[in-house]
Amino acid sequence: MSEAAPVESAVSQTPSFAPLYQQIKTLLTRSLQGGEWKPGEAIPSEIELAARFKVSQGTVRKAIDELATENLLVRRQGKGTFVATHSEERTQYRFLRLQPDDEAAISLRRRLLDCRRLRAPVDVARALALKASDNVFQVRRLLLQGEQPVVLDEIWLPAAPFKGLTAERLVGHRGPMYAFFEGDFGVRMIRADERIRAVAAAGDAAQLLAVAPGAPLLSVERLSYTYGDKPVELRRGLYDTAHHHYRNALN
Amino acid sequence: MSEAAPVESAVSQTPSFAPLYQQIKTLLTRSLQGGEWKPGEAIPSEIELAARFKVSQGTVRKAIDELATENLLVRRQGKGTFVATHSEERTQYRFLRLQPDDEAAISLRRRLLDCRRLRAPVDVARALALKASDNVFQVRRLLLQGEQPVVLDEIWLPAAPFKGLTAERLVGHRGPMYAFFEGDFGVRMIRADERIRAVAAAGDAAQLLAVAPGAPLLSVERLSYTYGDKPVELRRGLYDTAHHHYRNALN
DNA sequence: ACGCATTTGTTCGTATGTATT
């Protein structure tokens, strides 16, 4: 009784020749994307979803399992299943892999350098899949440990979804920047790719990071994606790794 | 009928207050560690394992599922479940995240520089959890793209499990070095941690990589673990990232 | 080329355990 029913009953316009649980997964993802459930909120219980999609609880469970391993949802026994958010303690620095060499917990102050709106440079437009005429925000900021600058970030955001972004609002918010994006603009980052290089400090970067010109810096270029593999942020970071390192786990 | 039976029937000396499928997972891991099934071989079918452990097929399945996501096992529909190995094409450069900037497939030549046996330096001994008096192998090698050196690796291995390692055997083997370790010494690397920094080229490293002294290089310190979270390799790599980058996916 | 047996993959249903409110 596995493959006959699904198409008519629960689904309709979906790929259709995929396993049921994957079709459910697609439907759940659409609801997330469409904002039916907001970050931090609980989604309906497995039993409710099973009734809604006319499949068994186990099938819903398998779909949710995969969305949970992809960090789109968070399961909490006894409470429910929740839409993942960047504004919780546990996922605070979800995308920042930098750690102090002494294994202390990382805690960085932010200093905003500037926030401008301008025509997208060609490389930025290409990375963000924008037209050459589209506008973008360029945000530059420092992250400091104590008085010591550690990270210089240059952040590029498409102007359209971030309409209304200002330096004041950037400075004003508390918590991670991705939580700010999520709450104030409804843009959820769900995954990212990074390209890492060693480069020599040059120009104002050396000055801002208080290192000698030519000093080695870690260059981290991050492209962050929202639902549907849509790129919505290009972030170019320069990390001073004199007292910090980038940590990565290989499995 | 869920939690009463397991302890007497299948398991006996295991944590015991854990879910059944986790106990099964532990037992499977022990068999892997003990060499009951060798890398590349098939393990018994789910039904056989269910009979052996006196649990349902679904419970075995969940245990295998987790071991598969941890890359200890590989499932193949219609064929069976196999012990993961480093000697297959698909998992060739499982731990090497370096990629050419032009997105071409990576293909590097190896050039062995030296392979020596010596008393473990203190930092190496600490990383590998060895006594100060223990011996280690130090292997140094270059990875080249065409004629251009890209990676300089310094590899530290505890002497005991790698007894009999020589430069000749290192040069003689085909395929990834981890496959060589696996086949010739029975040492399987199952996960690794990396610490990444930007450093300035110095001394013979600059010469060997054919870069100017002071040029920025990516420093990648990798600690690889075998079963039971036992560290068995410390690898210090210097990557020339002029035409390559370290790729990382954040989820 | 065909069919059969084997093995994993999917789906359903049911019952019970455990955490939260």
Added chain:
DNA sequence: TAATACATACGAACAAATGCG
């Protein structure tokens, strides 16, 4: 304590891929 929701466990059936005769 009771209700709710996720977590674990069992059993059964069929689908899909594979390999063999």
